[in-house]
Amino acid sequence: MGIVSPGFTGRRRSERPDLPPGQYLVEDFPVLSAGPTPRVSLDEWEFVISTETGAEFRWTWSEFQNLPTETPTVDLHCVTRWSKLGTRWAGVSLDVLLDGVETAADYALAHSYGGYTTNLPLEDLQGGRAWVAYRFDGDDLPAEHGGPARLLVPHLYLWKSAKWVRGIRLSMADEPGFWETAGYHDYGDPWREQRYQGD
Numbered sequence: 001m002g003i004v005s006p007g008f009t010g011r012r013r014s015e016r017p018d019l020p021p022g023q024y025l026v027e028d029f030p031v032l033s034a035g036p037t038p039r040v041s042l043d044e045w046e047f048v049i050s051t052e053t054g055a056e057f058r059w060t061w062s063e064f065q066n067l068p069t070e071t072p073t074v075d076l077h078c079v080t081r082w083s084k085l086g087t088r089w090a091g092v093s094l095d096v097l098l099d100g101v102e103t104a105a106d107y108a109l110a111h112s113y114g115g116y117t118t119n120l121p122l123e124d125l126q127g128g129r130a131w132v133a134y135r136f137d138g139d140d141l142p143a144e145h146g147g148p149a150r151l152l153v154p155h156l157y158l159w160k161s162a163k164w165v166r167g168i169r170l171s172m173a174d175e176p177g178f179w180e181t182a183g184y185h186d187y188g189d190p191w192r193e194q195r196y197q198g199d
C-alpha cells in the first residue's frame, strides 16, 4: 500500500504562511508589461492627483524627491502565480501624497505613462499600504519595472501596482482599468484568490 498524505497541500501551505494560495516562489524578478516600456525624462515627469471636483495636486520630480521617503520591504504576488518575497523599495507613501487632498471619493484610478490604468478603492491607497516607489533593491527603479516611479500596492495582485505611474484620479464611481476591463477581478486580493471576475 502506498502511503497517501491527505494533508499534503495544507501542510505545504502552513510551511509557507507568507505564500497565498495557488502561488509559487521565484527568486528572479519577472517583467510583465502589456506594451512597450515608455521612456519618461525626469524633466518632464510629473505626478498628479485629481479629485472628483476637478482639483489637481501636482509634483515635479524634484518636488517629489523632497517628500519624506519610506523603505518598505514587501511580498509581491502576481496573478500569473509567481510570488517574490521580501522585496526592498524606497518611495513616498500615498498617505503623504493624499495629505491635504480634500475628497469625498471612494475610488481611485491609477494611470500611467503609456496609457495603462488600474482601479482600486481609495482606502486601499491609505493606511500605510501603498507607495509611489522609485528605488528597488538599493538602486533607481529600472525602466522595465516601472521607473522612474511605479505604484506599489503589495496587498493586492501586482497588476494593481501600475508601472510608470503618472497620476491618480479620485472619483465617486468605480471605473475598471486595463486588466479589469479584460476580465480580471475588480479588487484582486491574493489571499482570497480573486484572480478573475466571479472569483
Ligand SMILES: Nc1nc2c(c(=O)[nH]1)N[C@H]1C(S)=C(S)[C@@H](COP(=O)(O)O)O[C@H]1N2
Binding pocket: 029, 030, 031, 032, 033, 034, 035, 078, 079, 112, 113, 114, 116, 144, 145, 146, 158, 159, 160, 161, 162, 163, 164
Ligand atoms: N503601466 C503598466 N503597469 C503595469 C503593467 C503594465 O503592463 N503596464 N503590468 C502589470 C502586471 S500584470 C504586473 S504582474 C506587474 C509586473 O511588474 P514587473 O514587470 O515589475 O514584475 O506590473 C503591473 N503594472
Ligand SMILES: [Mo]
Binding pocket: 032, 078, 079, 080, 158, 159
Ligand atoms: Mo500580472
